[in-house]
Structure formats: structure tokens, C-alpha cells
Amino acid sequence: MPYKWWTRDPIGVEETQCKSLLHPFTAHHSECPNRLVINPYTGCQHRCLYCYGTYFFFPNYFDILQVKINAPVILENEIRKYKKSHDFFPPVYISPATDSYQPIERRYHITRQCIEILQAHRIPYYIMSKSDGMLRDLDLHAQYSDQCMGIWTITSLDENRRKLWEPFTPTIKRRLHALERFSAENIPTAFRVDPILPYIDDSPDQLEEVVAACAERGASHLTVSILKLRKEIWSRIEAFLQDQNEENLLKKYRELYFNPTYRRGSYYYPKSKYRQKILSFLQNLAKKYHLSFGTCLEGMPHFNTGPCDGVCLSPLKIRPLQQKFK
Ligand code: SF4
Numbered sequence: 038m039p040y041k042w043w044t045r046d047p048i049g050v051e052e053t054q055c056k057s058l059l060h061p062f063t064a065h066h067s068e069c070p071n072r073l074v075i076n077p078y079t080g081c082q083h084r085c086l087y088c089y090g091t092y093f094f095f096p097n098y099f100d101i102l103q104v105k106i107n108a109p110v111i112l113e114n115e116i117r118k119y120k121k122s123h124d125f126f127p128p129v130y131i132s133p134a135t136d137s138y139q140p141i142e143r144r145y146h147i148t149r150q151c152i153e154i155l156q157a158h159r160i161p162y163y164i165m166s167k168s169d170g171m172l173r174d175l176d177l178h179a180q181y182s183d184q185c186m187g188i189w190t191i192t193s194l195d196e197n198r199r200k201l202w203e204p205f206t207p208t209i210k211r212r213l214h215a216l217e218r219f220s221a222e223n224i225p226t227a228f229r230v231d232p233i234l235p236y237i238d239d240s241p242d243q244l245e246e247v248v249a250a251c252a253e254r255g256a257s258h259l260t261v262s263i264l265k266l267r268k269e270i271w272s273r274i275e276a277f278l279q280d281q282n283e284e285n286l287l288k289k290y291r292e293l294y295f296n297p298t299y300r301r302g303s304y305y306y307p308k309s310k311y312r313q314k315i316l317s318f319l320q321n322l323a324k325k326y327h328l329s330f331g332t333c334l335e336g337m338p339h340f341n342t343g344p345c346d347g348v349c350l351s352p353l354k355i356r357p358l359q360q361k362f363k
Contacts, residue, residue, distance in 0.1 A: 040280035042273045043099035048082055050141065055105040058151075059115040062130055069333075069345055073119075075112065076132040077147040079103040082139045083167055085203040086273055087232055087264060090134040095269065102141055109150040116158050128161040128350045138170035149174055156181050161350035163188060165229065167206045169215035179222040186348060187219040188260075190229045193238040194246050201281075202234070213250055220255025227258035227347035230319065231333060234264055235307055236289055239315055245322055252326035258347030259323045262333035263312055265304040266294055301336070316340045 062074045079094050080102040091098040105111075120126065131137050137148040148164075152174065155162045163186035164171065171178070171187060178185050189212045193199070199209060220226045228251040233239050248259060266274070271294075278287050299306040306312065316332055320340050323330035329343025338345070 040277050042086060042277065043084055045100040048080070048084075048099070049101045051101055051103050052106045053079075053103045054107045055111055057115065058105065058108050058111045059119065059129070062133065070348075072127045072130050072348075074130045074133050075108070075151060076134045077105055077108045077137055077151055078132070078135045078139065078141065079105070081135045082141060083136055083203060083206045085167075085206070086277055087202065087234070087270055089265075089267070089270070091269060092267065093134050102139075104141060104145050105147060106145070108147050109154055112151050112154050116154065116160065120158075126158075126160050128163060128348060129155055130348075131162055131164045133165065136166050136168060137164060138166045138168040138173075140168075140170070142170055143173070149177065152177060156184075159184070161185065163346075163348050163350065165190065167203065167212060169207050169211040172215050172218055175218060175222060178219065178224055182222060182224045184350060186225045186227065186350065187216065188227045188229060188347065189213075189216050189251075190231060191216075191247055191251060192230050192233060193243060194250060195238065195243070198234075198238060213254055216251060216256060217254035225258075225347075225349070226254075226256045227260060228256050229260045229262070229333070231260060231262040232264035233261065233315060235293055235311065236286060239263075241318060244315075244319060248319070248322045248326055248328070252328055257328060258331065258343055259319065259326075259328045260331045260333050260346050261316065261319045262335060263307055263315060265306055265334065267303050267305075271305070312337070 058075050059073050062069065062072045080098050081088065081090060082102060084099045131148065131151065142148050152162065161184040165188040167190050178187065191209060191212055194209050196209060199206060216226050216228065230244065230247055275287065293307045293311060294305045299308060312335060316335060316337060320330050323342065329347060331341045331343050331345035331347055332338065333345055
């Protein structure tokens with residue numbers, strides 16, 4: 038590993054007591070449906086170079102992993118409280134800011150305990166992960182297949198790219214296997230090609246390989262998003278590309294991103310023309326492979342042929358007007 042964007046090896050582990058766990062999901066400049074989120078951990082052992090979650094707990098996100106050991110107790114209390122003041126419980130998203138099935142879950146089982154509580158309350162949930170660790174709980178999810186969903190992030194089939202950009206994640210083969218096993222149990226599955234790295238994994242052949250591999254294994258939905266840059270994300274990527282002597286790529290990234298017109302909040306977006314080309318191509322691929330299609334945080338919902346994140350759990354379908362909550 039020539040260049041590291043973390044300082045501790047191995048990652049430190051801290052057991053913490055959280056005060057709250059269940060939160061409304063608010064993406065201020067997105068078209069996302071409202072939902073609730075939980076993050077059983079803060080920090081992530083997968084240490085992806087481009088990780089958007091690093092604004093949490095910055096700058097320790099990759100160095101200290103916080104395990105919310107009281108999360109199941111807090112969740113149980115918060116569900117009871119929420120139910121008293123709301124007649125509708127939206128699906129719970131596990132976990133947008135860290136990976137809930139990262140290796141530490143094998144030791145602590147916090148995610149599993151939270152899922153058991155959600156199931157006991159008949160609350161729908163969906164999980165996004167880069168790990169095949171979800172297979173450990175396959176039976177648990179399978180008994181609840183009408184109310185849950187598994188989503189894997191698979192942006193490229195290139196193992197060299199994975200090792201460089203997502204160095205501590207399970208292999209792509211293992212993620213595909215997990216997706217296939219969930220589909221075989223009739224658990225709805227989706228995949229995220231997110232973030233697409235411009236000029237690295239955006240060629241038509243590369244994108245089609247990923248879409249075909251996931252569709253063949255039973256996924257029903259594709260969500261896509263192209264890399265966005267925040268200040269600290271760019272400083273990691275820039276240092277990494279410099280270390281790799283990728284001067285040409287650095288130049289192309291600077292040209293593609295750093296124009297104030299492409300800024301939304303604290304993120305720099307790639308040029309719209311570039312995004313439209315990639316999204317349009319992926320939308321056609323989704324059609325070819327009979328997948329519903331959604332874009333994430335692109336501000337271009339006209340491309341969507343399904344929910345942005347693919348989540349069609351029954352309460353969202355049945356009672357869409359009650360999604361709003363404060
Ligand atoms: S798996 Fe997700 S949360 Fe974990 S480091 Fe990678 S991008 Fe961040």
C-alpha cells in the first residue's frame with residue numbers, strides 16, 4: 038500500500054454509549070423520499086478513499102471505530118416513542134454513513150440485534166453494504182423478505198481498482214455472491230454503481246459488465262451516482278493520484294470539477310454534460326437488463342424509472358402522502 042489516508046494500523050476500537058440512534062434522513066439538496074436511518078457504528082474499517090461519510094467524526098473516521106454498544110436498547114426505546122406520536126413508520130435505512138456489516142460486526146452483532154428489534158416491531162428496513170457479511174444473517178432477513186431489501190455497492194468488476202480505492206472491502210466476487218444468495222431467497226436486491234470514478238471506471242464496457250453481472254444474479258434495481266468532491270475528499274484523492282504519478286488524470290479531474298457553477302452546497306459536481314452522458318447510458322443499460330433505475334443526488338430525477346434508491350417497501354407504496362415528518 039504505497040499511500041495511506043489513515044494513520045492507525047490496525048484501526049482503533051472504542052465502545053461508546055449513544056444518546057440517540059433513529060434519525061430522519063435529510064439530504065437537503067436531493068429528491069430522496071424521507072425515511073429514518075440508523076448507524077450502529079461510526080467510522081468504517083473499509084476505508085474507501087472517496088468515502089462521503091468522513092465529515093462525521095472527522096478526522097478520525099478511518100482511525101477509530103466507535104461501536105455503539107447500547108444501540109439496541111436505544112432503538113427499542115425510540116421505536117416505542119415514535120409509534121406513540123406517529124401513526125406511520127417509514128422504512129429504516131441501515132446504514133448510510135458507515136458500513137453496518139463491516140468486519141467488527143462479526144464480534145459485536147450490533148446490526149443483527151437492531152434488525153431483530155425492527156422485525157419484532159414489523160418495521161420495514163433496507164441495508165446498504167459493500168460486504169458479504171450480510172450472509173451471516175441471511176436466515177434472519179429471509180424470514181422477513183416481504184419487508185426488507187439488500188443493496189450492494191458494486192461500481193466496477195476490476196479487482197485492482199478495488200484494492201487501490203476500497204482497500205479493506207471484500208472482493209467483488211464475494212459481494213456478487215451475497216447479492217445472488219439474497220435474490221435466491223426472494224429478498225429484493227439492488228445495486229449501486231456509486232461513486233462512478235470519472236476516467237477510471239466510466240467506460241461503456243466497464244459499466245455494462247457490472248450491470249450484467251448484478252442483473253444476472255437477480256438484482257431488480259440499479260442506482261447510480263457519479264463522484265462528487267468535498268474539500269477533504271479531494272485532498273485525499275489528489276494526494277493519492279499524485280502518489281500514483283497520475284498527472285494527466287489530475288489535470289482532467291481539475292477541469293471536470295472545479296468550476297463554481299458546478300458547486301452544490303459543499304460539493305463540487307462534474308460538468309453537467311458529462312453527467313448527462315453517463316446517466317443516459319446507464320439508464321439505457323438498465324432498460325436492456327430489465328432493471329428499474331434511479332439516480333442519487335444528481336438533481337436529474339427525469340432519468341429515474343423507479344425510486345432513487347430502489348426501495349419499494351410496502352409502506353412507501355401504500356401511504357406515500359405520509360412520508361413527510363419533522
Ligand atoms: S464502505 Fe462506505 S462507509 Fe465504509 S469507508 Fe467505504 S464508502 Fe465509507
